[in-house]
Amino acid sequence: MGDYAIEADDLRRTYRSRAGWLRPRRTETEAVRGVSFAVGRGELFGLLGPNGAGKTTTIKMLNTLLIPTGGTARVCGFDVVDDTREVRRRIGYVFGGDRGLYDRLSALDNLRYFAELYGVAPREQKRRIAELLELVKLTGRERERVEGYSRGMRQRLHIARGLLHSPEVLFLDEPSIGVDPVAARELRRTVADLAAAGTTVVLTTHYMAEADELCDRIAVIADGRIQALGTPAELRHHADGRRVVEVEAYGVPDAAMTAVSKLPGVRETAVEARGALQLLTVQSDAAVDVQADVLRELAGIRIGRVTSREPTLEDAYVAIVNGTGA
Ligand SMILES: Nc1ncnc2c1ncn2[C@@H]1O[C@H](COP(=O)(O)OP(=O)(O)OP(=O)(O)O)[C@@H](O)[C@H]1O
DSSP states (O other), X not given: OOSEEEEEEEEEEEEEEEEOSSSOEEEEEEEEEEEEEEEETTOEEEEEOOTTSSHHXXXXXXXXXXXXXXXEEXXXXXXXXXXXXXXXXXXXXXXXXXXXXXXXXXXHHHHHHHHHHTTOOHHHHHHHHHHHHHHTTOTTTTTSBGXXXXXXXXXXXXXXXXXXXOOSEEEEESTTTTOOHHHHHHHHHHHHHHHHTTOEEEEEESXXXXXXXXXXXXXXXXXXXXXXXXXXXXXXXXXXXXXXXXXXXXXXXXXXXXXHHTSTTEEEEEEEEETTEEEEEXXXXXXXXXXXXXXXXXXXSEEEEXXXXXXXXXXXXXXXXXTOOO
């Protein structure tokens, strides 16, 4: 048995579909374009990337739900295509959202049902379920119907469900989607406990902060390829030599943003809507002080707070995804 829980070698997946009704056309989407990485046993590994990057497709190939159109992958030493059954016995899969639980049943009955389905030995079931309720902090609430559960509680119950058969590897696809910040923190604690207890966890997320807090290593995926792979500290180096100016503004026209992005020394710009407010993030070479120039381009626009700061992992992520990082 190898040292790795997961080994992906040049994995590829192309979706072929027909679009159009009167004149159907064949379209091809190269969702994953040659992805290679290895995850150590007991490691908490993050797949991070924007919408449509290929994260879910990659996970589905690793957990045998989707056959690769190229490359190979092994999970716990078993090939995902040739040894599907062996792989399935060793993995759990939890996806974000609400599907897959019986609302009318209590958490306990849900877990009993799935334990039966997953072939957990009857003698083991009681102990295993109690252990998992403890892990996901639902002990004491297990007799309540799931319909009364919050999203965070549901998500933790999903995780318990995915762990019933004691998998060596757990895939978590967007676990904190739609979960409020406090519940998301609880959820992260559960995931961290799980990894500390020796389970290998592969997590996909949109949230850099979540990946930063949890993951031993992160692969940033964009456009079906790994753009960067390393520890959070290593990824942070992609923003080395930069400085960030943040400006709160109201109603910034596109033309002003274009002008800002063309200023000398500016490497990266982003606008994020926060209610009526827009948050402009401008990354520049640390040697160039762009603040005065940026504010000049925004003359006549209502401005709120202006901050100049060191880059964060989030800034490094933006640089990596846009292909401009160090
Ligand atoms: N069943 C499918 N048929 C055709 N194209 C698909 C299918 N599933 C995904 N795609 C396409 O493949 C690409 C990668 O999708 P994927 O779901 O793997 O990305 P993702 O990184 O998980 O995105 P998100 O964060 O939005 O979930 C996208 O362009 C998507 O539209």
